[in-house]
Amino acid sequence: MSQAMPPKPRPEITEDSRPYWDGLRQHRLLLQCCTDCGRLRHYPRPLCDACHSFACDWVEACGAAHVHSWTVAHHAFHPAFRNELPTVLVTADLAEGVRLLAPLQTEAPVTLQLGQRLQVGYWDVDPSLTVPVLRLDENG
Amino acid sequence: MSISGRAAVTGIGDTDYTRDASGRSALMLQLEASLKAIADAGLRPHDIDGIVMPIPSGASVAEDFVTNLSIPDLRYSAATPLGGAGSVAALQCAAMAVASGICRHVLLPVGRTGRTQRIGARVQAMPQFRTVGEFEAPVGAVAPAQYYAPMARRHMELFGTTSRQLAEIAVTTRQHAILNGNARMTKPITIEDHQASRMIADPLRLLDCSLESDGGAAVIVSAAECARDAAKPRVLITGMGEGHPDSPSTITQRADITRLGIAKVAPRAFAMAGVAPGDIQVAEIYDCFTYIVLCQLEDLGFCPKGEGGRFVEGGALGLGGRLPVNTHGGLLSQAHMAGMNHVVELVRQLRGEAGQAQVPDARLGLVTGYGDLGDGTLAIMARE
Numbered sequence: 001m002s003q004a005m006p007p008k009p010r011p012e013i014t015e016d017s018r019p020y021w022d023g024l025r026q027h028r029l030l031l032q033c034c035t036d037c038g039r040l041r042h043y044p045r046p047l048c049d050a051c052h053s054f055a056c057d058w059v060e061a062c063g064a065a066h067v068h069s070w071t072v073a074h075h076a077f078h079p080a081f082r083n084e085l086p087t088v089l090v091t092a093d094l095a096e097g098v099r100l101l102a103p104l105q106t107e108a109p110v111t112l113q114l115g116q117r118l119q120v121g122y123w124d125v126d127p128s129l130t131v132p133v134l135r136l137d138e139n140g
Numbered sequence: 141m142s143i144s145g146r147a148a149v150t151g152i153g154d155t156d157y158t159r160d161a162s163g164r165s166a167l168m169l170q171l172e173a174s175l176k177a178i179a180d181a182g183l184r185p186h187d188i189d190g191i192v193m194p195i196p197s198g199a200s201v202a203e204d205f206v207t208n209l210s211i212p213d214l215r216y217s218a219a220t221p222l223g224g225a226g227s228v229a230a231l232q233c234a235a236m237a238v239a240s241g242i243c244r245h246v247l248l249p250v251g252r253t254g255r256t257q258r259i260g261a262r263v264q265a266m267p268q269f270r271t272v273g274e275f276e277a278p279v280g281a282v283a284p285a286q287y288y289a290p291m292a293r294r295h296m297e298l299f300g301t302t303s304r305q306l307a308e309i310a311v312t313t314r315q316h317a318i319l320n321g322n323a324r325m326t327k328p329i330t331i332e333d334h335q336a337s338r339m340i341a342d343p344l345r346l347l348d349c350s351l352e353s354d355g356g357a358a359v360i361v362s363a364a365e366c367a368r369d370a371a372k373p374r375v376l377i378t379g380m381g382e383g384h385p386d387s388p389s390t391i392t393q394r395a396d397i398t399r400l401g402i403a404k405v406a407p408r409a410f411a412m413a414g415v416a417p418g419d420i421q422v423a424e425i426y427d428c429f430t431y432i433v434l435c436q437l438e439d440l441g442f443c444p445k446g447e448g449g450r451f452v453e454g455g456a457l458g459l460g461g462r463l464p465v466n467t468h469g470g471l472l473s474q475a476h477m478a479g480m481n482h483v484v485e486l487v488r489q490l491r492g493e494a495g496q497a498q499v500p501d502a503r504l505g506l507v508t509g510y511g512d513l514g515d516g517t518l519a520i521m522a523r524e
């Protein structure tokens with residue numbers, strides 16, 4: 001008998017973050033941009049840390065990124081990820097100046113370097129949840 | 141008026157540290173350690189008039205201690221939920237309570253049956269982890285090792301820090317645990333053992349990680365003037381504080397991920413105590429992972445940023461080394477008591493009660509906490 005995989009952790013989406021998660025489902029990486037001073041911020045939150053304005057627009061990231069750091073997960077701290085190990089989790093600098101943590105999707109094992117160029121992609125976990133992923137930039 | 145020297149740690153107590161407390165509840169372990177600490181201070185339970193709970197310890201609250209210890213007039217209760225920084229944060233909280241005259245003797249209990257719940261599930265239930273729970277757990281980062289490993293990796297890439305240097309910390313800490321007599325790990329390890337241990341979250345191997353443990357540890361913080369007649373040498377808290385990193389809810393968004401919150405408090409606490417890192421004779425440094433020790437040594441000012449790897453080489457953290465660190469075996473090899481075992485050990489060292497691991501004539505030392513996603517706490521203590 002095969003054991004059913006337990007479900008992966010799901011985000012507890014708030015009013016502050018709903019546009020971010022809705023954007024991912026449309027394969028768009030949306031970031032908050034302060035309407036008053038233009039500061040970009042991430043992760044989603046109510047207030048601009050530069051001018052303390054609540055007013056914000058959601059702008060689409062261009063998808064360009066580079067390696068800030070990474071880890072390779074070998075131990076399953078959550079049983080839902082066990083079958084995917086080892087997983088490279090990359091801390092990436094987005095071109096817009098904020099960061100993203102996402103799994104690296106590669107065909108073969110790679111040796112990463114700080115500053116290496118990446119491209120944002122999308123992974124439809126199920127019809128109601130899409131998470132960002134990172135791929136090596138083929139032009140990089 | 142400065143709070144420096146206004147509070148003393150007058151009592152310390154701990155239980156046996158085990159893999160499985162064989163049916164004893166977290167509250168029972170906290171009470172066992174508390175009774176020992178109260179007796180060590182030469183007090184009776186009814187003398188306790190304040191309680192600071194350093195971490196959510198099971199489901200127990202200050203009221204449980206009033207009931208079980210029959211405390212007639214509890215004047216102050218507080219909690220310092222800073223994860224592993226909570227025990228040293230509780231020292232400051234208690235010192236403020238006694239320096240202000242609200243309390244005379246404050247109890248700080250920790251006790252846990254840590255192995256009963258998976259670490260990933262436990263941290264995701266803590267409000268401090270809400271942000272990473274929403275944005276990082278769904279992509280696969282669910283546990284502290286996975287959140288902290290990118291800090292170590294970037295340190296390695298920028299400064300050339302190596303896994304063998306992290307191993308030096310694990311090996312030395314194990315040597316100290318063996319001397320302690322109340323430690324979960326009692327077999328020596330080598331750098332090669334560390335290098336052969338399985339990878340958990342690269343670059344962190346199994347022997348870079350602390351031990352989920354069952355047990356209890358507690359201390360009593362008293363107003364300095366109430367400690368004058370105590371039987372044991374008076375150990376004063378002369379410098380203390382909290383340091384919260386930039387972007388405290390997620391390491392990912394922090395401008396400099398090689399710098400912890402303790403970098404902010406270190407200059408303040410050393411100035412309060414009127415001493416410098418070079419004066420410190422013994423240091424109990426929060427060691428949930430080896431890398432966190434290395435980074436704190438830099439952020440405390442024992443060496444410049446990036447030189448922690450070279451600083452720890454050659455047994456420098458051992459007895460007789462340039463800075464004896466975690467002389468009890470730490471979280472890595474004694475037990476994970478959220479750092480209250482570090483506080484207990486520093487007081488033992490400064491009283492001259494540290495047995496085979498005693499640093500000769502230790503009169504000045506420090507203890508740190510590190511919690512959640514980079515919070516730092518620091519207390520500097522001196523024997524009179």
Ligand SMILES: [Zn+2]
Nearest residue numbers: 034037048051
């Ligand atoms: Zn703004």
